[in-house]
Amino acid sequence: MNQLPETGFLRLSQIIGNPAKGIPPLIPVKKSTWWAGVKTGRFPQPVKLGPRVTAWRVEDLRTFIASA
Numbered sequence: 443m444n445q446l447p448e449t450g451f452l453r454l455s456q457i458i459g460n461p462a463k464g465i466p467p468l469i470p471v472k473k474s475t476w477w478a479g480v481k482t483g484r485f486p487q488p489v490k491l492g493p494r495v496t497a498w499r500v501e502d503l504r505t506f507i508a509s510a
Contacts, residue, residue: 446504451497
């Protein structure tokens with residue numbers, strides 16, 4: 443968790459990683475698994491920052507990681 447900023451937002455590729463861009467996963471799951479978990483409430487809910495921009499609060503991700 444030391445690679446996370448104190449506050450802010452992360453995009454999906456920053457959470458589940460992107461090997462093509464050299465981004466290591468914070469939570470190693472596939473995109474479909476992540477979205478299914480968001481739908482069921484297993485993973486934190488996203489925040490819409492714009493019509494085509496979805497992100498997650500760092501605070502919510504820290505809480506999720508600490509409880510896992």
